[in-house]
Amino acid sequence: MASENAESLSGKLRLAYAGLVVTPLFWAGNAVVARSTVEQIPPLSMSFWRWVIALAILLPFGLPGLWRHRLVIRQHLGSMLALATFSVGAFNSLLYFAAVSTTATNIALINATIPIFVALLAWLLLGDRTRPIQVLGIALAVLGILVVVSRGDITVLTGLDAQPGDLIMVAAVFSWGLFSVLLRRQAVPLPALTFLTAQILLGTLVILPFYLVDLMFFSGGFTVSGDTTLPLLYVAIFPGILAFAFWNHGVHRIGPSRAAIFMYLTPVYATVLASVFINESLGRFHVLGGLLILTGLVLATRLGRRPPANPLSE
Known part of the structure; x- marks a missing residue:
């Protein structure tokens, strides 16, 4: 019996690690798909229909929880709306806007x-203690961002000639940082599936008026075809629903600190996928900036208190 229990536990751990290995692959795929479809699907259309599809898949499972916890949702509606705006609404929309003018690798x-942004904002807004080693990590990561945004040329920054997409992506990450800090300050007592379903529902409603304005006056939407439907299904199912499920299972089995290490695989996967599928080349500034960012992440998170992470960021 003990041997069977040990084998069962070992199997569950292997499954957890396997899920954590493919989760950043799904997140990297989100960046590559966003970059490869900018000519076919406008950013707001991608953001809106991604969440509509994800909601349609989740709703049959999440609707009972929404009804059962409707009083809690009503009591915390303002907080939940703010959380949905910064995460489902702003972060993903900004990411897809960034893809118009920067690379999937960036x-x-x-x-x-x-x-890093979560730790920095938690320090500024919540007064979290920050150890010197974490400050060094934050500084290195910020320096890495500057190397990537400037493409290794300081005159790009001094001449304000950075790629708009890089700056938009920085704004997206800042938005997710605000979401994470608000999530800690205004915790909503809901089961995970109910919370996710409510967040996607509210976030989709936040995006809706912007999508309609964009549809009628700017982009005109997109043509439904295999070239547009398959990418939408991918970003809804893989970096959305499956990554969420795998991430939470991994965190439950091996703990958040060890699970968070797998986040560092995302840029590696993205570099390979972008090179194979959309012919993006890897520059020396990518290597230097990436090393600075990853070193900063290790110092700021592994040697300090782990800031919260959430798969909705992809």
Whole structure:
């Protein structure tokens, strides 16, 4: 019996690690798909329909929880609306806007700094204690971002000639940092599936008026075809629902600190996928900036208190 229990536990751990290995692959795929479909699907259309599809899949499972906890949702509606705005609404929309004018590799590298922005904002807004080693890590990661945004040329920054997409991606990561800090300050007592369903529902409603304005006066939407439907299904199912499920299972089995290490695979996967599928080349500034960012992440998170991470960021 003990041997069977040990084998069962070992199997569950292997499954947890396997899920954590493929989760950053899904997140990296989100950046590559966003970059590869900018000509076919406008950013707000991608953001809106991604969450509509995800909501349609989740709703049959999450609707009973929404009804059962409707009083809690009503009591915390203001907080939940703010959380949905910064996460589902702003973060993902900004990420897709960033893809119009920057590379998938840059998106993934800047996106990898989410724990840094969370730690920095928690220090500024919540008064979290920050150890000297964490300050060094934050400084290195910020320096890495500057290397990536400037493409290794300081005159790009001094001449205000940075790629708009890089700056938009920094704004996206900042938005996720605000979401994470608000999530800690205004915790909502809901089960995970109910909370996720409510967040996606509210976030989709936040995006809706902007999507309609964009549809009628700017982009005109997109043509439904295999070239547009398949990418939408991917970003809804894989970096959305499956990554969420795998991430939470991994955190439950091996703990948040060890699980968070797998986040560092995202830029690696993105670099390979972007090279294979959309012919993006890797520059020396990517390597230097990536090393600075990853070193900063290790110092600021592994040697200090782990800031919260959430798979909705992809």
